[in-house]
Amino acid sequence: MKNSKRILVLAACVILAGLLMCTFLSRTIFTAMQPRVTKAYVETDRIQTTETVYGVYVSRETRTVYSPCDFEVDALQIQPGAEIKAGDAVLTMNGQEIEDRKRALDLALLELQIQGESWLSTRQRNALNLRIAAAQSALDAFQAKVPEDGILLAAESGEIAEIAVHAGQRVSKGDELYTYSTDVNVEPYIECSLPTGSAVQVRAGDTVQAEYEIKSRVNGEEITQLATADLVVQKTETDESGNVIFRAAPDDETVLPLSHLARVKISVVSEGKVYDQVVPLTAVSETGDGLLLYVLRTRDGLFGEETYVQAVKAKELARNYRNIAIQCDSVSEGTQLVLSTDHALADGEEVQVIG
């Protein structure tokens, strides 16, 4: 063989060997540079939505004290904003009038009792007994409500909100004397409202979650912690504007460490609806004309079966913080989707599925 031919053969071998090496190298580099994706599946699932509203913690009640009888107010021992304890003197009633009234009730009862000592027919005696019982109960009631010493005492601890009478004023039985707020015998609850048109609904018996702050002092420093509690809805009502106002409290005997009218965050979760095509929220991206997601498909490549992505458009039906229900003709239950990727994807691009 001539030298020139030998050189040509050598050159051809070198070139072909180089191209062969480049082929394997480029295949390796190409595979290494392929986008790596994780997959998720289209499932039939329920989408529950959560609405967050703010409510107030109610642990006190405003109560009103009414006049037990007709009397004249002698003096007041209370003033608005004052804290009172059970048994504290609230006001002084005119003593003479109380006495006169009690004496009148006593005399009425005595007269009836004297009548009872004489002979009466059975019918007359029965009628008299009824009158005696009524007079006795009136006397008992008077004695129960009206203090003997004429000093009206507070029945419960609380804070005076408003005083409706003044010294020297004459009040009739049943007139308002004063109002006070108290937490005695009050079952605390949280009251909040859902706006009109809310996606969630509440009914008595539903469970909602409360989130609140607890402030405490540690080593002289004030720290705030977040705590949660599950509450049960006790009752609901709708106001004139269509807002749903509901009241919720812990199901067990738990007392929330909150002050009256403290602000509480309430999360209300709806029962939700079942959808045929539910995917994780991270599998979709929002574009100008709807949602875009990438479906994993397989095809025959030169080196065997290869996985590639197909871009499809979908319409949103419902979502929560984790999943989204879509409507798309190109997918069905069990279809594999791209959940996350380390590169931007293009329609038809070959990818590597990891995990």
Place this chain on the structure above:
Amino acid sequence: MNRSSKMRAMKKRCGRAFCTLVLCVCAVTALVPLVFTLTGSFIGNGELSDAYSGLLTGGGSVRFILLPKTVTLDHYTSTLLLTPSYLIKFWVSLGLTAAIVLGQITVSCLAGYGFAKFRFPGRNLFLYTIIVLMLMPVQVMLVPQYLVLDKIGLLGSYWSLILVGWFGAFGIFLMTQIYRRFPDDILEAAEVDGAGALRRLWSIVLPNSVSGISSLLILSFIDNWNLVEQPLVFLKDYRKYPLSVFLSYINNESLGAAFVCGVLAMLPALLLFLFLKEEMIRGIEYASVK
């Protein structure tokens, strides 16, 4: 006498100069595409788009660049190292062409030997049919070939190209012509010595027809290396297309890759021609000169 001889010499020189000029023009015309392909493979993307985008969009002007402003190896890097599909197309083309050429040479040698050295009924009719087939354009045969391949279930596979290439008419005709000139005496002597037909072909005819086979090899290689219509019609999967088809689908985004693939496509044919050019010329001379 001196004057006339001087005139004759001058005419001869002018004639030679004129021929040289014409041949130079032809050579330049033939080489220009090659040079621009080679140059284009080293030009950056921006300059390429500016110069050649008019060619692809069908509007605007095209500017051929001989000396680029910036020389870059980016296209070679991306084509040879980052995108395996181009090299795979190259190997597909090479494998396909090698399979077709080897098969065609085998069939042509056997058929040519049979037509040249044996007498059988209908020999001339078959030979003339082959000549007629050789004269027909490739496109005329595409439809009947498609129908036959569809019937036998080979559409979509590489065998649809290989089998069609094996039974090419030109190769049979060329080898028939070459073997016709082979002296019968040698073959008769070998027959007397007990050599059978195939033995005579293998031991005597083939070694002495290397030049003919070389010319068939080169011509067949170039013909099949540049297949475009058959792969488009017979192969259904675009991923199976050879390099020659890809070069007809270039667009703005793959201009650089197209130039590099053009250089790649030139290499095998160029190397083969350089290796076998003497044999090819001898073979064509032998086949054509009485």
